[in-house]
Amino acid sequence: MDLLRTLIAFCTLLHQLLPAAAFNYSAESSTLMRLPERHTYTKVLQTHSSGRATTATANGVRRAGIDSNLHKYAVQRLLSGHFHTGVAYNVSLPPSLQGVRCQVMRLRAGSLHRRGLSFNDFLIPKGARVHTGGPFVLMVYKSIPLSLTALLYTLPPGYTLISPILGLLVYTSLTPTAFNASSVEKSLTDMPPISITIPIDESSVHSQDGPLCAFFDINGVLSLSSLSSPPSTCSSATLMDMALVLSSSSSSPPPPSNYTSNGPPSSKPRKAAPAKAWRVALIAVLASFCGLAVMGATIMVGFRVLHKRHVAKMVKEPTDQQETLQTSVIGHTRAPTAASVRTKPTLETESLKT
Numbered sequence: 001m002d003l004l005r006t007l008i009a010f011c012t013l014l015h016q017l018l019p020a021a022a023f024n025y026s027a028e029s030s031t032l033m034r035l036p037e038r039h040t041y042t043k044v045l046q047t048h049s050s051g052r053a054t055t056a057t058a059n060g061v062r063r064a065g066i067d068s069n070l071h072k073y074a075v076q077r078l079l080s081g082h083f084h085t086g087v088a089y090n091v092s093l094p095p096s097l098q099g100v101r102c103q104v105m106r107l108r109a110g111s112l113h114r115r116g117l118s119f120n121d122f123l124i125p126k127g128a129r130v131h132t133g134g135p136f137v138l139m140v141y142k143s144i145p146l147s148l149t150a151l152l153y154t155l156p157p158g159y160t161l162i163s164p165i166l167g168l169l170v171y172t173s174l175t176p177t178a179f180n181a182s183s184v185e186k187s188l189t190d191m192p193p194i195s196i197t198i199p200i201d202e203s204s205v206h207s208q209d210g211p212l213c214a215f216f217d218i219n220g221v222l223s224l225s226s227l228s229s230p231p232s233t234c235s236s237a238t239l240m241d242m243a244l245v246l247s248s249s250s251s252s253p254p255p256p257s258n259y260t261s262n263g264p265p266s267s268k269p270r271k272a273a274p275a276k277a278w279r280v281a282l283i284a285v286l287a288s289f290c291g292l293a294v295m296g297a298t299i300m301v302g303f304r305v306l307h308k309r310h311v312a313k314m315v316k317e318p319t320d321q322q323e324t325l326q327t328s329v330i331g332h333t334r335a336p337t338a339a340s341v342r343t344k345p346t347l348e349t350e351s352l353k354t
Contacts, residue, residue, distance in 0.1 A: 059153050059220025063241065066142075066152065067169060069097065074104035074140045086111070088119065088141070101143040109137045122168045123195040130170055138171040153216055155245065159224075162211060163200045163232070163244035170239060193228075193235040198244050200232040216241040 091102040213234035228235035
């Protein structure tokens with residue numbers, strides 16, 4: 001009996017400690033959840049299985065294998081010869097990764113924080129910072145073609161990938177065996193998120209709802225969100241593998257009533273920038289008034305200078321060019337006078353007398 005009680009207690013404890021919560025064991029195969037709406041709606045896939053690894057875990061394992069190989073060959077490319085900081089270099093890959101495009105770039109973490117980064121399809125805004133042990137950070141860009149995406153990620157029923165999978169990995173070490181990817185964090189909470197423009201053939205989109213942004217985190221967990229800017233621009237608060245998917249149905253099942261989860265990292269809503277139009281208008285008006293005031297003062301000073309020069313010129317004229325008037329005493333005052341007749345007239349009739 002004691003052995004039976006011990007066995008029952010051990011089974012109960014084992015049932016509580018099993019990674020059922022971590023792997024979300026359930027009778028359902030897969031459920032599509034909808035998070036509360038913000039500026040865009042977000043749907044998070046939670047895959048469940050019984051007695052085997054979940055789809056998300058399988059996605060994460062496959063991604064870890066590809067990322068580690070890309071990191072190894074990227075570091076070998078930099079160490080094979082002289083390279084410049086801030087320059088992207090193509091990485092040669094083995095036949096097993098044929099079709100995958102990979103580029104590597106080393107840059108200073110301070111430069112990334114001050115200037116941001118535009119690397120192929122990724123646009124990281126100013127203010128992004130990476131926790132590194134040194135001044136440099138290693139960026140590895142990957143683009144997995146559509147023909148190979150099925151070998152990397154498994155999507156839930158009803159969704160289809162319509163674009164290549166893009167990823168930008170951040171490393172803090174040049175050691176080929178050190179696989180220590182870290183996410184780019186933001187020093188400002190109101191900073192715009194990372195923008196990714198995913199190449200897509202618009203003729204392949206036949207759904208009225210349009211494509212959705214698919215994000216795969218480092219564990220292979222999938223989250224979906226609407227486009228931040230049509231036709232193929234997505235935004236995210238963290239660096240993840242990204243692609244565009246198409247839904248075969250416009251409706252999705254409602255979330256269960258007992259679902260409580262914050263979901264994986266998703267794109268933060270872009271906060272509305274404060275209106276600065278009135279500030280610009282006020283500055284323009286003040287600048288116009290200041291310009292008019294300076295112009296008026298300049299004109300007035302110019303007129304005064306010209307007037308003073310004219311008066312000084314009149315004073316300095318020689319006196320021999322002026323006519324001297326006679327003076328006479330009138331009462332007790334001497335005043336200038338002129339002769340009553342200054343020019344003796346000549347009568348026209350005098351010529352007739354001769």
